[in-house]
Amino acid sequence: MRIDRRSGCPINLSLEVFGDRWSLIILRDMIFGGKRHFRDLLNGSLEGIASNILADRLKRLMELGMLTRADDPTHKQKAIYSLTEMAIALVPILAHLGAWGRVWLPVSEELSIRAELLEKGGPPMWDRFMDELRHEHLGTPSDTPPDATVRATLQAGYEAVVARKAPGAGCDAVA
Amino acid sequence: MRIDRRSGCPINLSLEVFGDRWSLIILRDMIFGGKRHFRDLLNGSLEGIASNILADRLKRLMELGMLTRADDPTHKQKAIYSLTEMAIALVPILAHLGAWGRVWLPVSEELSIRAELLEKGGPPMWDRFMDELRHEHLGTPSDTPPDATVRATLQAGYEAVVARKAPGAGCDAVA
DNA sequence: CAAACCAATTGCATTTTGCAATCAGTTGCA
């Protein structure tokens, strides 16, 4: 599962990067879920990735230049993973992918609300979101207040759906 | 490699559809290369798919509703494969994917000129291309003359690059 | 009538995946 370079076609090479079942899931959880640690990615994703596969994919995505790894200063053995610009540039693709899936596949309502909001926001929202990610992961300066982020908007939409579908559950239902 | 439905997330479900190394390659060759027959797909793609995998993926894409299969009236054992609207709707994703690959991966110039033209054309060009595909594959009426198609434009761009890189080779160099 | 072509299928070795158990070191709490 390294790169074969079967051909120099852009679509083929893109597939060689994330044409598997887990790489994009990991990037999705980092981009939309804000996950930065091994354990968060391991336990947090709905799909249940195995730890050996997660370790392998993190390594591979680092080799490919999509992620970087740094020691977490608050915990001697904690590693913190960051997106590179190469990974942040996937946001429009993920937005289109989510929009396509919402139309053509049996998605669940709770999990597709984010895709819907992102689709409605269009390229301007994608650009704002990419700026936020650059701020979080690359240390780029940002003038967006923390409570007005795209991620907060998406999360609020998700929680509204969950609350509406399970009215007795209160407001603590977070996946 | 059927669908597991690990979760109802649109991105996850999309990955379950074409999160492998061949499905999207086949769709690329049908969409951009105009391939409709088993042999064309088998011999025509640069990446060299094996016939058993091609057969498996064609079957799978049909089960998923991305392709249909019909007998070719001109040849009793020839099958002709057609894209469905579900597959044609992937054009914007393929355009973004090509654009991303062109920036971040070691693509070859000949093979990325199509992606570049498609990116420059933007959504209006994608829409025209999707209409052409509907005309070819779904029998939808079309008012575009055959010599002004997006596919012809992309092919002309490709041939111009090939001719420029190998000036002595004449105009018969087609992959 | 033979050679080429058609869409697959079969057999088999290699690779990848998924799962569970485990690892050594670190931290939080009593």
Add this chain to the structure above:
DNA sequence: TGCAACTGATTGCAAAATGCAATTGGTTTG
């Protein structure tokens, strides 16, 4: 201090997917 919980992984193993070559039964072409 002692011990459980947590950290990012690693190992072993069975099952599945892949890649390759050969083959199949039928059709068309020269």
